[in-house]
Amino acid sequence: MMKIGEILIRRQLISQAQLDQAIDIQASCHQKLGELLMFKGLIQQDDLEMALTEQYWRQNGYWVID
Numbered sequence: 001m002m003k004i005g006e007i008l009i010r011r012q013l014i015s016q017a018q019l020d021q022a023i024d025i026q027a028s029c030h031q032k033l034g035e036l037l038m039f040k041g042l043i044q045q046d047d048l049e050m051a052l053t054e055q056y057w058r059q060n061g062y063w064v065i066d
Contacts, residue, residue, distance in 0.1 A: 001059050004034050007051040014042050 005019040014022075014037065022036050029036070034048040 002055060004048075004051050004055060007054050008037070008043060008047065011047075011051070013047050013051075018042055 005014070005023070008014045009016060009019060018037075022033060022040065022042070026033055026036055031039075034043070034051065037043045038045060038048060
């Protein structure tokens with residue numbers, strides 16, 4: 001399964017450094033990664049919804065175009 005962070009990086013919405021920083025913060029606050037990225041102002045709600053939809057499609061075999 002492709003992770004949310006990977007999807008956001010592939011879509012060039014965040015950088016690897018931003019993802020790494022958010023993961024470090026997430027370890028101490030136990031907040032969902034997408035919510036944390038939105039709180040930090042790195043992504044918008046629409047970006048998160050798109051990434052979650054893509055993740056669902058990939059997980060359930062619907063994602064064909066890559």
